[in-house]
Amino acid sequence: MEFKLKASAILEKEFKTGLRGYNQEEVDIFLDDIIQDYEAYEKKVAQLQLENKQLKEELAEAPKRTQAAPQVGATNFDILKRLSHLEKHVFGSKLYE
Structure with a gap:
């Protein structure tokens, strides 16, 4: 599973300004919120992957314990x-x- 965007890519993204463009400050605030969500999401995915690995290891060892x-x-x-x-x-x- 690969992410299309990373927090750093969102942070470094620059938008062109036009005659009637968006308010740059509002865009920056919104992008900051998105960056925080991405970072939290990446941490949660890493945590769940670790937990999944540990549970798979426990499951693999379970038959050994019951055969004692x-x-x-x-x-x-x-x-x-x-x-x-x-x-x-x-x-x-x-x-x-």
Whole structure:
């Protein structure tokens, strides 16, 4: 993506004056506002491009993180806890007396 105009090109632009031309001061004030907008726009685009790059890197690394070793201890504990509840339900409290 290339910009047609840069802030410096707007700043350096000179207009020819005619017999009934525009008020040069008004044009300069308007061009100053345009320059400020272009500079803010260029900064925002650069910021978003950087953020986009970082998010793409995070997205590329996400599968690596999810393929890490599962929490075996937590899984085993959960299974044992469920088994204990099942035993209590099936055999009742007589099993634990």
